[in-house]
Amino acid sequence: MVVEWLRLDRADTLLSISLGVVKLAVVVDCILVVTHHLTRLSASNRMLAIAVYQIPFVTGPLSEFELTRLMLTDNATSAANTFLVGCVYVKPLVAGALCLVLHGLHTGGSGVQRQATDLLDVSKVFLRSGPLMVLSTYRLGLESLPMLTAAAGDSPWLSRGVPVLLLLSIGFTCYFWYWHTDKYRTIASKKYNTCNDSEWVVLLVCLVALKVGAARLVHSVWNQMQAIAWTAGQDSTWEASGAVVQFAVLPLAVTAVDHLADISAAYRGDIAWPWASLCQSTLQTFFFIRPLFTLAGHNLDPRSGRIGIALCFLGIALWLSLPALSRLLKGSVLLLAYSAVLAVCVVQPDFFEAYVL
Known part of the structure; x- marks a missing residue:
């Protein structure tokens, strides 16, 4: 922040990008601190305890939504679609994999059977959502109804x-609302020390503001990277690497903002809540965010990529439901699967565009 305040050359794009990355890291750290503090305060406040446990409904993939809105405002429709498809892959295959790999390291780990039981419900959701994803967007015939048309x-x-x-x-x-409520009943039934502390309201507002600010920082850095490519006359190079940035780099940055708290919760011993949050957020991207922007008039096709995503969900469901496998192995294989998808993006861009996007 001192460098930003004292700098004279505002045209130094490389310095601006570096400062933007540093700012994003600071914001992500603040989000993690605020979320952890909210979790600690929830031990003495019933309303906050309910809000924290229902945090996927309170904030959701807010940064992802804001960044998509900013990209569509710039008429970057293709980039926005690639970004949203990338988010669908990144959340379970990277953030979910890290939850499995880091699960319980802070508390010394937990048994394989307990983990398999906790993830069984999540695997069922992925298993059901895949066919729904394909069938709900295939030859609906709604456009053939005269009144609707x-x-x-x-x-x-x-x-x-x-x-x-x-x-x-x-x-x-x-x-998911019923699922979270059902899981939370035993916790919410305990006694709390206080009920009038309003500090958590301020922290929750700060959490929302930080997520929106992080999305704006990511968008600013992305625009500056594009400006460098255009200024240097490297349009072809940027087009070749742009898909990787839009499919992997931007979703990874936004997922870190929206779901680092889930990874932290898994590190501290909880695996069901982080994976449920990631599963819900992933389905929101496909079934809510893209259709919502399409409904608002943007030229996004919510049906694109449905076959590849459905196959990905089917593989995740089967893999999570396998018993007697260590969390480290399950997480590592998910990371390898994402690496394979990313390799297809780099090596076979035409195949990637035809069958993944």
């Missing part, structure tokens, strides 16, 4: 299955 006008959201996807999103949200 007349009401929708020239907007493509009807033919792209947006109503069905949004209804499925509501269904998944209700399911």
Whole structure:
């Protein structure tokens, strides 16, 4: 911050990018600190305890949503679609894998059987969402209904299955709400020391502001990287590497903002809540965020990438449901699977664009 205040050359893009990365790291650290403090305060406040446990509903993939909005404001529709598909892969295959690898290291670890039991419900959700993802967007025929077509006008959201996807999103949200509430009943029944401390409200507002600010920082750094490529006349080089940035780098940065607290919770011994949060966030990206922007008039096709994503979800469901496997092995294989997808993006861009995006 001192360098930002004292610097004279505002045209130094490389320095601006470096400072942006440092700012993002500071913001991510602040998000982790605020989330951890909220968790500690929840031990003495019933309302906060409920809010913290329902944090996927309170904030959700907020940074992802904000960054998508900023990209679409800049008319970067293709980049926004690649980014959203990348988020669907990054959350379970990277953040979820890290949750498995780091699970329980702070407390000395837990048994394989306990882990398998905790993840069984998550694997069932992935197993069911894959076929729904394909069937709900394949030959819906909504555009053949005259009254609906007349009401929708020239907007493509009807033919792209947006109503069905949004209804499925509501269904998944209700399911997760019931799931979290059911899991939380035994914890919420205990006695609390205080109920009037309002510090948590300020912290929750700060958490939302930090997530939005982090998305703006990521967007700023991305724009500066594009400006460097255009200034240097390396448009072809940027186009070749742009897919990797949009599919991997931007989703990794945003996932760190939205889900670092989940990884931290897994490190401290909880595995069911982080994976449930990641699963819910992943489904929100496909069934809610993309259809919502399509409904708002943006040229996003919520059906794109559905086959590859459905196969990915099927593989995750089967892998998580296998018993007697260590968490380290499960997490490592998920990371290898993501590395394979990323390798296809780099080595076979045409195949990647046709079958992944």
